[in-house]
Amino acid sequence: MSPTTTVRPATPDDVPELLAMIRELAEFERALHEVQATEEHLHRTLFPEHPAVFAHVVEVDGAVAGMAIWFLSYSTWLGAHNLYLEDLFVRPEFRGGGTGRLLLQTLAEICLERGLPRLEWWVLDWNPARGFYETLGARALTEWIPYRVDGEALVRLAEPR
């Protein structure tokens, strides 16, 4: 019998598994040392009264196989919100069976239901999943470069001149 794969919104009970998968994905991205998130951070940000970030989990025969963590971004050109996918992760043992596509399909459905014209995310340049994303119709916006100010530079930038 083929396995049953389902996607559902995450609940507070999923926080330990979500944090575990955030760490598994960061390890794959060679950035485990950058993970500072705790279960308490996730409870506070994913499950307040008015959340501004959302999580879905995918289960295969009842086992948590992956997740998508996303929020609403915005395009001034469209005057509309979009869906920004912060993290997409499928555990290695569940890859290749349509699990990742089902997560992205769920997010695409949310876009259409809510009138969000774009689904966007960042991918590391060496990530072999780029080819998979392109087969699903995603295109690389290579002309755009993300910039970041944080840490001491952010404190300095906040100082009046």
Next chain:
Amino acid sequence: MSPTTTVRPATPDDVPELLAMIRELAEFERALHEVQATEEHLHRTLFPEHPAVFAHVVEVDGAVAGMAIWFLSYSTWLGAHNLYLEDLFVRPEFRGGGTGRLLLQTLAEICLERGLPRLEWWVLDWNPARGFYETLGARALTEWIPYRVDGEALVRLAEPR
């Protein structure tokens, strides 16, 4: 007497000037044909009861000189929201006098006040402002590539397999 430059949150009365500046920026970015936003879109997204996108305007001696349009993004590694700057624009005649820096300084202050550890935005690879941003402490995250699904590809991705 040197000009007085001030930054303030935008109000619904600013919508015509905001749309004008969105179009001026898109023209600079060689993408005026991609602007579909109308005043009605901006009213609906910037000024609902619970907005998820925000605008500031900078004035020089009372004239609208520029704007910043931003929203809260999220980092799973930090378990925290960040500030994502969707559009930063200073009208050409007001550039070079610290106007752009004052807008970014205001956003950096918001980050520190609200505990948002990062200020992030995308820049077109040929935009000469990249050097200016780097002098302000921003660094290019060249290892990350933005991906997008929209239009027909989004409709196809939402179809069950």
